[in-house]
Amino acid sequence: MSAALDLPPEPSRDHTLDACFLGPYGENDTLLEKLLVEFLRDHVYWRRNFHPEDPPAIATSAASHPDYLAFESRMRRELHQLSAALKKSVPFHSPRYIGHMASDLLLPGLAAQMLTLPYNPNNVSEDAAPVTVDLEVQAGLQLARMLGYPHDPARPDCAFGHLTSGGTVANYQALRLALALKAFPVALRAAQVPDLVLPEDDWSAFNLSPAASIALLEQWQHWLAALAPPVRAQWRAWVEAERIEQRGLAGFFAAHPQLRLPRVLAPITAHYSWSKGVKLLGLGRDNLELLPTRDMRLDADALAERLHRLARAREPVLLCVAVLGGTEYGTIDPVHEVLKAREVSRAQGLDFAVHVDAAWGGYLATVFRREDGSLRPREEVAADYTHFPAPHVHAAFAALGDTDSVTVDPHKLGYLPYGSGAFVCRDHRAMALLAERADYVFHGATPADYLARYRSLGQYIPEGSKPGATAAAVYVTHKVLPLDHAHFGRLPRATLQAAEAFHARARQCADELAGCVHVLVPFAPDSNLVCLALNPHGNRDVATATAFVRALHDELRCDVHQPLQVKEFFGSVTSLRPDVLGQAQTRRILDALGLDAHTLDGGEDHLLILRHTLMNPYLIDHENGISYIDRYFDHLARRLRALAAAR
Numbered sequence: 001m002s003a004a005l006d007l008p009p010e011p012s013r014d015h016t017l018d019a020c021f022l023g024p025y026g027e028n029d030t031l032l033e034k035l036l037v038e039f040l041r042d043h044v045y046w047r048r049n050f051h052p053e054d055p056p057a058i059a060t061s062a063a064s065h066p067d068y069l070a071f072e073s074r075m076r077r078e079l080h081q082l083s084a085a086l087k088k089s090v091p092f093h094s095p096r097y098i099g100h101m102a103s104d105l106l107l108p109g110l111a112a113q114m115l116t117l118p119y120n121p122n123n124v125s126e127d128a129a130p131v132t133v134d135l136e137v138q139a140g141l142q143l144a145r146m147l148g149y150p151h152d153p154a155r156p157d158c159a160f161g162h163l164t165s166g167g168t169v170a171n172y173q174a175l176r177l178a179l180a181l182k183a184f185p186v187a188l189r190a191a192q193v194p195d196l197v198l199p200e201d202d203w204s205a206f207n208l209s210p211a212a213s214i215a216l217l218e219q220w221q222h223w224l225a226a227l228a229p230p231v232r233a234q235w236r237a238w239v240e241a242e243r244i245e246q247r248g249l250a251g252f253f254a255a256h257p258q259l260r261l262p263r264v265l266a267p268i269t270a271h272y273s274w275s276k277g278v279k280l281l282g283l284g285r286d287n288l289e290l291l292p293t294r295d296m297r298l299d300a301d302a303l304a305e306r307l308h309r310l311a312r313a314r315e316p317v318l319l320c321v322a323v324l325g326g327t328e329y330g331t332i333d334p335v336h337e338v339l340k341a342r343e344v345s346r347a348q349g350l351d352f353a354v355h356v357d358a359a360w361g362g363y364l365a366t367v368f369r370r371e372d373g374s375l376r377p378r379e380e381v382a383a384d385y386t387h388f389p390a391p392h393v394h395a396a397f398a399a400l401g402d403t404d405s406v407t408v409d410p411h412k413l414g415y416l417p418y419g420s421g422a423f424v425c426r427d428h429r430a431m432a433l434l435a436e437r438a439d440y441v442f443h444g445a446t447p448a449d450y451l452a453r454y455r456s457l458g459q460y461i462p463e464g465s466k467p468g469a470t471a472a473a474v475y476v477t478h479k480v481l482p483l484d485h486a487h488f489g490r491l492p493r494a495t496l497q498a499a500e501a502f503h504a505r506a507r508q509c510a511d512e513l514a515g516c517v518h519v520l521v522p523f524a525p526d527s528n529l530v531c532l533a534l535n536p537h538g539n540r541d542v543a544t545a546t547a548f549v550r551a552l553h554d555e556l557r558c559d560v561h562q563p564l565q566v567k568e569f570f571g572s573v574t575s576l577r578p579d580v581l582g583q584a585q586t587r588r589i590l591d592a593l594g595l596d597a598h599t600l601d602g603g604e605d606h607l608l609i610l611r612h613t614l615m616n617p618y619l620i621d622h623e624n625g626i627s628y629i630d631r632y633f634d635h636l637a638r639r640l641r642a643l644a645a646a647r
Helices: 029-048 060-064 066-086 107-119 132-147 167-190 202-206 210-225 229-242 244-255 273-280 300-313 335-347 362-368 378-382 391-398 428-434 468-480 490-512 542-554 583-593 628-646
Strands: 160-164 263-267 288-291 317-323 353-358 405-408 421-425 517-520 529-536 572-576 607-613
Touching (some): 060 066, 132 160, 132 362, 132 468, 160 167, 160 468, 167 229, 167 244, 167 317, 167 353, 167 405, 167 421, 167 428, 229 244, 263 300, 300 317, 300 335, 335 353, 362 391, 362 405, 362 490, 378 391, 421 428, 490 517, 490 529, 517 583, 517 628, 529 583, 542 572
Parallel strands (some): 263 288, 317 353
Antiparallel strands (some): 160 421, 405 421, 529 607
16 A cells, blocks of 8 residues: 555655755746846846957848848757757656656756856866866865865865766776876885985885875975075986886886885775776776675675785785765775775785775765854764664765765765766875876966966866866855755755665565565665565575566656556666675575575676665655655556566
């Protein structure tokens, strides 16, 4: 029986959220239209007043010329065809969409991006984007504050962040920076720089902490500055010749036979971008070591044991990755335990950077931040929820400020257009090691002022040309909805509450379908992403269960050959794989579903499951007394019974 009208009481109507989006029904069309027309007119006035003495280049009579009319006709035809084709797009805006990591777009970001597009700023440098380059640097500081990093540009150790096309490129940047920091002290030793206190051997130099490497970089820069210009240029050239960026991996490690290629450690649940990243940097896939998990969260004991063995074997580690919201299960790795493991490892002579891949879960940090930027205690956060946050989840978010770098995706839980990812490092001084020079773009010496320095943004980032409109969207959104629990945090709060309601409804569904279909939430959700494992009653074969879920998913995905309206709901799938789960978890889940582990096929070694991303803030519609979560489970139960009967 549906509980659609038995909604949890609404504490108070949040009318701020009512104005945040265009809305599932296009409710805020008038607001968006007013904004777009107002600022389009404003842009036109700007063009007309740039040099009003210049005559119009396009005659007023041109609009009636046959060639003009023919061009307009072709353009309208193609735009109408595009508009018609786009009606087959995925309805991310709807509460009926609970599939991938996408939802409706925040109006401030959407309007800011559309407003900025006609100006076409290129955030490679201030010459091409005098306004939006500053906005991008400010957006990085906004994210740094959300994460608990130093965010005052007056501080020498202030954080730095920049936007990317997505989390994948941000993860590449983490690898680049970690490698540059790790190798630089070795280059100083090789160049035999005097007057600096350098590590006694290459192994010690290669295992300085990120903070110690930054301190050494600062000493080197101060030492250089005191030299006469010709001598300074010579010493800079000598050190540059020894750097890994100049020699390349092969040349650098050939010159330092005591050292080996460093490893990157990550949980087996890590995104595939880490495999891409180690290949791109030339480290090789063999040097990406995937660690076991416990309940789909990085096993801290396994990490500590692996670090101990690597220290004894003198095998270096470049980076350890913790995942803050896995893209498949939404689970939160114990960031605090990773930092503890590093402290122990340091005592054994092995040091490395800690990076948090928070592409999905980064914006959840807003529910943990007070308006003054301080951390909210767990009890205060928990008052808004039934179970969230578990102690390990709160501890993980509390530890973010002690990590070295973080990936965040504004185009996921930031509700902003693709592609807007972000990379944030804890101490901006390290970025000097990534600086590139192109005289036709960047001019003059590096400014001492923080904001002035990063106006030559392209020097420091993987991309060259990049859209300033994206930076405007991110910055303006964060200004309208500051990144704390009282403002932006209202959005993740609504979706976390929906995830708790979804989890509870899933348990109810399991009871309702007992004897027909096994329904299991394989892992208690840490965030607003919940999976369901399914198996028809009486079936023992894993391949049959996978085929059953695949048939169900065929009804829950977009089909360009059918109108969208024939679909009741939209969902996505992922897999449970024994190599990721481990033997104990695989056995637990298969037993709960009534499946025989011996039926796992070596070639198809996985169980397909449903994956639900609950980021639409209107899943529980108090205004109309509708729970789309209840509606979904009613629909799911009908389809599961029908599919089970068809067997």
